[in-house]
Amino acid sequence: MKDITLLVMAAxxxxxxxxxxxxDPVGPNGETIIDYSVHDAIRSGFNKVVFIIRRExxxxxxxxxxxxxxxxxxxxxxxxxxSALPNNFKCPEGRVKPWGTGQAILTAAGQINEPFVAIxxxxxxxxxxxxxxxxxxxxxxxxxSMVAFQLGNTLSEFGGxxxxxxxxxxxxxxxxxETHNIKRTALGVTSEQDIELNGSxxxxxxxxxxxxxLFDHLRSMFHDFLERDxxxxxxxxxxxxxxxxxxxxDTKHVRVLRTGSSWxxxxxxxxxxxxxxxxxxxxxxxxxxxxxx
Numbered sequence: 001m002k003d004i005t006l007l008v009m010a011a012x013x014x015x016x017x018x019x020x021x022x023x024d025p026v027g028p029n030g031e032t033i034i035d036y037s038v039h040d041a042i043r044s045g046f047n048k049v050v051f052i053i054r055r056e057x058x059x060x061x062x063x064x065x066x067x068x069x070x071x072x073x074x075x076x077x078x079x080x081x082x083s084a085l086p087n088n089f090k091c092p093e094g095r096v097k098p099w100g101t102g103q104a105i106l107t108a109a110g111q112i113n114e115p116f117v118a119i120x121x122x123x124x125x126x127x128x129x130x131x132x133x134x135x136x137x138x139x140x141x142x143x144x145s146m147v148a149f150q151l152g153n154t155l156s157e158f159g160g161x162x163x164x165x166x167x168x169x170x171x172x173x174x175x176x177x178e179t180h181n182i183k184r185t186a187l188g189v190t191s192e193q194d195i196e197l198n199g200s201x202x203x204x205x206x207x208x209x210x211x212x213x214l215f216d217h218l219r220s221m222f223h224d225f226l227e228r229d230x231x232x233x234x235x236x237x238x239x240x241x242x243x244x245x246x247x248x249x250d251t252k253h254v255r256v257l258r259t260g261s262s263w264x265x266x267x268x269x270x271x272x273x274x275x276x277x278x279x280x281x282x283x284x285x286x287x288x289x290x291x292x293x
Contacts, residue, residue, distance in 0.1 A: 002114070002115070002137060002138050003047055003048070003114040003115075004045065004046050004047065004048075004114060004115050004116065004117070004134055004137050004138065005046065005047075005048040005049065005050060005112055005114055005115075005116040005117070006037070006038070006041040006046045006048070006049040006050070006116070006117055006119065006130075007049075007050050007052065007105065007108055007112065007116050007117065007118040007119070008034060008037065008038075008049060008050070008051045008052065008119055008120075008121045009052050009101055009104050009105070009118060009119065009120055009121055009206075010034065010051055010052060010053050010061070010121030010122075011052050011053050011054050011079075011080035011098060011104055012098065012121075012122075024266065024272065026124075026266075026272065026275050026276050026279055027276075027279055027283075027292065028280065028283065028290055028291075029290065029291045029292070031279075031291075031292050031293075032064075032065060033121070033122055033123065033124050033264075033265075033266075033275070034065055034121050034122075035065070035068075035292050035293065036124055036279070036288070036292065037119060037121075037123075037124070037125065037130075038069060038072075038073065039288070039292045039293070040125070040126070040127045040129075040130045041073070041117075041130050041134075042072055042073050043127060043130070043131075044127070044130035044131045044134040044135075045134045045138060046073065046117070046130070046134060047073065047074060048073065048074040048075075048076065049069070049073055049074070049075055049076075050075075050076045050077070050078055050108050050111050050112065050116075051065075051066065051075070051076075051077050051078070051121075052077075052078045052079070052080050052104045052105070052107055052108060053077060053078075053079065053080070054079065054080060054081075055079045055081065058077065058079075068293040069293060072293065076111050078107040078108040078110075078111060079107060080098055080099075080103065080104045080107050081107075082095060082096075082098065082099065084103070084107060085226065085230075086219070086222070086223055086226070089226045089230055092230075092231055092232070092233060094233065095233050097233065097234050097236070098236075099222075099236065099237050100236030100237040100238045100239075101118075101206070101236075101237075101238050101239040102218055102221070102222060102225075102237035102238055102239050102241070102242050103218075103222060103237050105118055105210075105214070105215075105218060105239060106215065106218045106219065106222060109215040109218075109219075112212055112215075113212055114212065115137040115141075115209065115210070115211055115212075116209070116210055116212075117130070117133050117134075117207065117208065117209050117210075118206070118207075118208045118210065118239065119206060119207050119208075120205075120206050120265075122265060122266060123205060123206070123263060123264070123265045124263065124264035124265065124275065124278075124279070125147070125205065125207055125259075125261060125263060126259065126261025126262060126263070127261070127287070128259045128260065128261045129147045129149075129207055129259045129261050132147060132257040132258070132259055133145060133147055133207065133209045133257055136209065136255065136257055137209065141209075141255065142211060143211075143252070143253045143254065143255050144208070144209060144210050144211065144214070144243070144246075144252050144253065144254045144255070145208070145209035145254060145255040145256070145257055146166075146173055146204055146207065146208055146209065146243075146254050146255075146256055146257065147205070147207035147209075147257050147258075147259050148166055148168070148202035148203065148204065148256050148257065148258050148259070149202070149203050149204075149205050149259060149261065149263050150199065150200055150201070150202065150203070150260070151163060151165070151182070151189065151197065151199050151200065151201040151202075151203045152189065152198075152199025152200065153260075153261070153262045153263055154203055154205060154262075154263040154265075155182065155183060155184055155189070155199075156183075156265075156267050156268060156271055157184075157270075157271075157274060158267075158268045158270040158271055158274075159183065159267070159268055160180070160181035160182060160183040160191075161181075161182055161183070161267055162178055162179065162180045162181070162182070163178075163179055163182050163203040163204075163205075164176040164177065164178055164179075164203055164204035164205075164240055165177045165178075165179045165201055165202075165203055166201075166202040166203060166204055166256065168202055168256045171255060171256055172253050172254060172255060172256065173243070173247060173253075173254035173255075173256050174247070175244065175247075176204050176240050176243065176244060178240070179191050179192070179193055179195075180192045180193075182197070184199075202256065202258070204240065205263050205265075206239070206240075208239060208243070209255075209257075217242065217246060217251070217252075218242065221237070221242055221245065222237055225237045262278070264278050264279075
């Protein structure tokens with residue numbers, strides 16, 4: 001069976017949410033959203049997981065999350081650090097914001113030599129999302145890929161959200177347009193932009209499939225980013241921009257894989273009880289055991 005790795009981006013602190021939300025329990029036995037992601041990845045045939053974290057949280061992260069995976073899946077760590085910059089670049093004094101998801105993924109370059117799937121550590125994606133992307137690579141897929149969710153399955157009841165609306169042509173990703181303040185209203189689904197939405201639109205929720213040659217692209221593009229924006233305090237090198245640039249340069253194709261799964265995430269503090277209830281409903285339905293690990 002082909003090797004496939006799950007790369008979990010868990011270095012961020014939730015700015016709107018407050019606190020290390022990756023460690024917040026949502027399951028009946030203290031399970032975190034990450035536990036459900038790893039459980040679904042194991043069921044789908046992944047055989048390694050690499051966590052991108054901040055070094056100061058390593059001990060807490062291991063004791064609360066990864067120690068229990070021993071014997072179930074191989075676990076490794078990569079560390080996202082502000083000072084981890086290519087030669088001749090220095091972090092601006094006073095900057096505290098991480099450099100973004102592009103740099104986060106780059107920190108794992110030394111640990112991954114096989115197809116891998118990058119996800120957010122604080123998002124619940126559902127089993128089918130992992131199955132469709134694992135099957136793609138296990139069956140010989142060799143391009144980049146992305147799992148597309150239906151917009152209506154990703155909205156929050158507690159406020160507007162930003163989503164990457166996707167244009168898909170012949171099964172390949174054409175564009176991802178970040179669209180802000182999307183919410184359900186009495187009039188239907190609305191956003192800041194003057195566009196018609198009905199909730200069935202494909203959106204990116206940051207489930208990306210990559211081959212290891214991504215790292216070479218990231219190195220050169222991160223260098224260009226730092227030359228351009230490296231002195232700013234809040235500039236970010238983000239993976240959707242990297243993917244968009246590679247598509248528009250006709251350097252890479254991105255296969256779009258569809259899922260009917262519902263996405264849950266803790267964008268607002270009020271989302272957490274909703275996520276807890278949704279997960280309990282999945283357990284009651286027999287989709288997950290009461291205790292994962």
